[in-house]
Amino acid sequence: MKFETTKFKHNVIPIKDIRKRSKDFYNLIKKRRSIREFNSQDLDDNIIKNAILAAGTAPNGANLQPWHFVIIKNKKIKKKIRKAAEKEEFKFYNKTAPKEWLNALKPLGTNENKIFLEEAPILIAVFEKKFTIKRKIKIKNYYVKESVGIATGILISCLHYAGLCMLTHTPSPMSFLNKILNRPTNEKPFLLLVVGFPKLNCNIPKFATQKKSINQISSWI
Numbered sequence: 001m002k003f004e005t006t007k008f009k010h011n012v013i014p015i016k017d018i019r020k021r022s023k024d025f026y027n028l029i030k031k032r033r034s035i036r037e038f039n040s041q042d043l044d045d046n047i048i049k050n051a052i053l054a055a056g057t058a059p060n061g062a063n064l065q066p067w068h069f070v071i072i073k074n075k076k077i078k079k080k081i082r083k084a085a086e087k088e089e090f091k092f093y094n095k096t097a098p099k100e101w102l103n104a105l106k107p108l109g110t111n112e113n114k115i116f117l118e119e120a121p122i123l124i125a126v127f128e129k130k131f132t133i134k135r136k137i138k139i140k141n142y143y144v145k146e147s148v149g150i151a152t153g154i155l156i157s158c159l160h161y162a163g164l165c166m167l168t169h170t171p172s173p174m175s176f177l178n179k180i181l182n183r184p185t186n187e188k189p190f191l192l193l194v195v196g197f198p199k200l201n202c203n204i205p206k207f208a209t210q211k212k213s214i215n216q217i218s219s220w221i
């Protein structure tokens, strides 16, 4: 493909508004919390569609867009995913997880029970594509983890901005998602986003509300 350009149109905003908007965004995003208790209130497809389209604008390696999103609404499939995830999580919590890891998870109070995978109205399985197959030819993708990570961040930000709650769930290993969702082997599950509204009186771990200060997370030189 040859190099062509097109004019960039930037929306110029006065600096005082930029200041305000940066603060507004921080005030909004700092309210995001991972929740694990969902009610079953349905969502319309357009809300999720817009969030997926937003994720698809993420900066990524060579604009090859190495991602695929599967939106799961079907109750039977959610049940299958819950069963398979709980099987893996049981092994994790009772056999394979190192003590150190289990200790790090203690303040979150997580365990192998993943009822939310059935209760939440929407699951979004995010897949990363190490390569793409076009007419039986393998096309390599670049910076796949970075690209899919950024896309997922935008997806989460969009859903939170819209007013929804989420959990980024990462059962390990997640290859059961390929089987259940019928995805090809060039796609690897990146994470499972559980989306919906919190149950009445939904609890969250206090520990997760404590965020590091600006001095702890940044150096200015």
Ligand code: IYR
Binding pocket: 089, 092, 105, 108, 110, 111, 112, 169, 170, 171, 172
């Ligand atoms: N995948 C497990 C364990 C887990 C791991 C991390 I790191 C967390 O931040 C939370 C949970 C689970 O989902 O329970």
